Amino acid sequence: MANPRIPKGLRVITSGYSTSGPEGVQRTEVAGGRPRYGLDYDRGVQRYNVSIGMTAQRYAVWTVFFHHIIKKGAITFDMEIDGGFGLQTHACNVMPGTYTAERVGGNVTLVRFAVEAESRVYDLSASDAQAYVELWNQEGDALQALLGRLATFANVDTNVLDF
Template sequence: MPTLPNGFKPTVAAYSHDGPGGVLRTEIAGGAARYALDFERGMQKFNVTLILNKLQFSVWVAFFIHIIKKGAYTFEMPLDSGFGTELHACNIMPGSYSASRTGGIAMVVSFVVEAENKAYDFSAAEAQAMVDFYNATGGEGDLLVARIAQFANQDTLVLS
């Protein structure tokens, strides 16, 4: 599968995405609406902006036109769907692409990709364990894990 060229990273300022969908809502006369799961997995739309110099833009155009066939072919791109930046399999949504030159030499390329959230890589039990760990540590779990890593990898080696 093709991968976004090296060093091409979506900007953080214009980075956003929607929900994965898959839930139905039905109005009920005289009562609360009813909700149901229509499907388990779903694609999310990620708004992506790349700021490229003249050479990078040339490489991007070649990649876009010839390698991924204007987004019709799936390619890998680093995105953050909630678990840090990881490679996601993406397709560019038709009609969402635009490119414009700034006052200088930079090109701003924007488009919308569809990708599946990396949360689907977890089982329900792993997701529950993550929530339980967060609740047990009061949101300070990163500090605890970092301290355990320091103890295991540095502090215990003092006597060696």
């Protein structure tokens, strides 16, 4: 069964957006030397702090969604957040104790909460990740333009022949 999706039109406000680093690395002190680091586990979730500004009508829809559909965040839902590759859909859960709603001006309510979600960077294989970094080392800031042009070629230009 697919996850419920955040209601249409509700968008995360970028100025209220932040994230924590992923966990899974352990550090052990060593007498007289450099500490030792080790990977306890790979993957895992990160905390994303989000804010959503809503009109009264959108806040009503959000309240119904939050309380009845995702059961105050206990049920995993899909929401677009930026995990490093621009806005992408992530499976999220609202972290208990982080939800606040504040009327900030007349008809606008600002809802803030933290979600836990796994970064979409794990969609890349190890070789894809290495190739991405090597491509960056070669192209630098021009990488985004190159990838955009490749996407246009693959998804638009080659379809001109309709095959």
